[in-house]
Amino acid sequence: MFRPLELFIGLRYTRAKRRNQFISFISAISIVCITISVMALITVMSVMNGFDDQLRSRILGAISDATVSGLPGESVQDWQRAVQVVGANPHVKGAAPYVEAQAMLLARRPGPALIRGIEASEEPKVSDLGKHMVEGRLDELTPHSWNIVLGRELAMTLGVSVGDKVIMVVPQFRGTPFGSVPKQRGFRVSGIFEMGMQEFDSGLALINMSDAEALNGLSGPTGIRLKLDDIYNARPVARELADSLGQFYRVETWIESHANFFSAISMEKKVMGIILSLIVLVAVINLISMLMMLVTDKQADIAILRTLGATPRSIMGMFMVQGLLVGIVGIGFGVGLGSLLSWKLPVIVKWIEHVTGVTFLSPDIYYISELPSKLQATDVGWVALVTFAFSLLATLYPAWRASRTQPAQALRYE
Numbered sequence: 001m002f003r004p005l006e007l008f009i010g011l012r013y014t015r016a017k018r019r020n021q022f023i024s025f026i027s028a029i030s031i032v033c034i035t036i037s038v039m040a041l042i043t044v045m046s047v048m049n050g051f052d053d054q055l056r057s058r059i060l061g062a063i064s065d066a067t068v069s070g071l072p073g074e075s076v077q078d079w080q081r082a083v084q085v086v087g088a089n090p091h092v093k094g095a096a097p098y099v100e101a102q103a104m105l106l107a108r109r110p111g112p113a114l115i116r117g118i119e120a121s122e123e124p125k126v127s128d129l130g131k132h133m134v135e136g137r138l139d140e141l142t143p144h145s146w147n148i149v150l151g152r153e154l155a156m157t158l159g160v161s162v163g164d165k166v167i168m169v170v171p172q173f174r175g176t177p178f179g180s181v182p183k184q185r186g187f188r189v190s191g192i193f194e195m196g197m198q199e200f201d202s203g204l205a206l207i208n209m210s211d212a213e214a215l216n217g218l219s220g221p222t223g224i225r226l227k228l229d230d231i232y233n234a235r236p237v238a239r240e241l242a243d244s245l246g247q248f249y250r251v252e253t254w255i256e257s258h259a260n261f262f263s264a265i266s267m268e269k270k271v272m273g274i275i276l277s278l279i280v281l282v283a284v285i286n287l288i289s290m291l292m293m294l295v296t297d298k299q300a301d302i303a304i305l306r307t308l309g310a311t312p313r314s315i316m317g318m319f320m321v322q323g324l325l326v327g328i329v330g331i332g333f334g335v336g337l338g339s340l341l342s343w344k345l346p347v348i349v350k351w352i353e354h355v356t357g358v359t360f361l362s363p364d365i366y367y368i369s370e371l372p373s374k375l376q377a378t379d380v381g382w383v384a385l386v387t388f389a390f391s392l393l394a395t396l397y398p399a400w401r402a403s404r405t406q407p408a409q410a411l412r413y414e
Helices: 005-015 021-062 079-087 152-158 209-216 231-245 259-297 299-307 312-356 377-403
Strands: 066-069 092-106 111-118 133-136 147-151 165-176 179-193 204-208 223-228 250-253
Touching (some): 021 377, 066 231, 111 152, 111 209, 147 165, 165 209, 223 231, 231 250, 299 312
Parallel strands (some): 111 204
Antiparallel strands (some): 066 250, 092 165
């Protein structure tokens, strides 16, 4: 008895047993459409989050969260002190020196590569390369062993496998009786890795750091790779490290090194969200049709309420309550089913593949062979809020039409 009149009558219209059956059917269809659209939008956003997370983890498994480097083309000054300084930061979980240079590899076929000199014992602190070894082990990259570990596609390009020889040619020249010639050195392939990313599998080769220094004429590493406790906190930590190290050091994060790639993924997700939001808008159009038919069906009731003193604002509120109730029920079912589907999507896809015998993401073609899904509360909240806003806007015109009903005209033929 203490409920507002608009809420009371709006809920009474919703529960009325003698309502027009066709309007009830349209109302049910509106709820189903909103449910399906919300469920589809949540599921698609979760799949895109899953792919983004997979790509991010694969890229950060080969590169580092942040790097400390010196002047271009030169070794890091006093790199042992730099390692101690960055290691003292509470946000740095690991640090490892490295040497990086471009080179040409020659075997059955030539191929360019990015050569990274590492310390095998320190590498697990900053990357997951050791977990992606297809053949061999990283710990075989010992000083003066002249062993090399290749990405799988790079090994296929060169036409080599474990145990074969490759010749590395670096852009460092030495004088001979016949003039200046580039330095070259033979290496034995001791391992092959596969990260699942074209950038690394086809263009990255690993050797021991001291071998890389000797080959490139360096007296120390060209940089220090860092592992942070939170990759999304990389920029503030980088500023702290830059202040601690001084002006002779440069600190770069994964955000700067792959900014275009992750910006493209973020933009794609936003555009896809906007496009799928139009599906929700189309579903809400059914709500407008249902309310317009309900207003026509309840002309006499509206006229009687007006003669009893109900204001146009109250009439408008009654029909807005009914339309919003349909939208809220659809949102509730859509959020529940969409969250459940996103949670169980990888299992469902595997079951469908098992039943049909069709592989959706073949590992021979795609780097990510399983459909990933990552449900985020912010996406669910955003979808629910947008759908609620669309439902609210959809109730305005029918409710306004109901509030404009003239009692005398509506009751003329009653």
